[in-house]
Amino acid sequence: MTSFHDRSSGALPLRTSRWFAWVDRMPPWPGALHVTGVVVMSSAGYDVRLVPSPQQRDPDVLVLELEITERPGSWPREVTPITVRYDGRPEAGTYEKVVVRLPSGQEIPLPFDETF
Template sequence: MSEGRDWNAKGKRRGEDSPARLKVEGEVDVPNPGAEAELVEAPTGINPDYQMLRVVVTQRDGGWPQEITPRKVKWKGDVSPTTTDVHVIDYAQIKVDWE
């Protein structure tokens, strides 16, 4: 697994026939101050109750010192109200905290 910390997943159910809303946050390390990170949705695996996300790192142009730099990441989206876990590929497995 890659370096990451402070993960949380908070969900809010809206109604019986409506999708639920999920917010996932955490922090990852990138290789230098010129790199940005974001959480994006990944294809669902074999368990439909898991929301799959992945971290995408993008390097800005320019010469940057090679020093590990923390970046906060977050994702918001609609999910099934039966979602129980979030899997951030290579980083974390998080239980959803439902309101």
């Protein structure tokens, strides 16, 4: 799944791709929820992470916020893919889908698979 967003605030354009979500049902129960994706930034001068949103609207949907933090210092302008990952527990067995919310507010819905 690929998305492109450009914040009008003057921030850098953001491309994301290769979003996957799955629940690992191997013991110990209830399993672990994993979400991964790739965020393409215009330089390596950023830290990117997924964090649960404080505003969970639906108990069946986990909303993860994509947070982007600029690192201090000067970084060369070079397209940089950054892998982002979320590993959660113990609510892994309670969600029907996962939504990644980009800084622009755009949401990427992710149905997930189960592994045993």
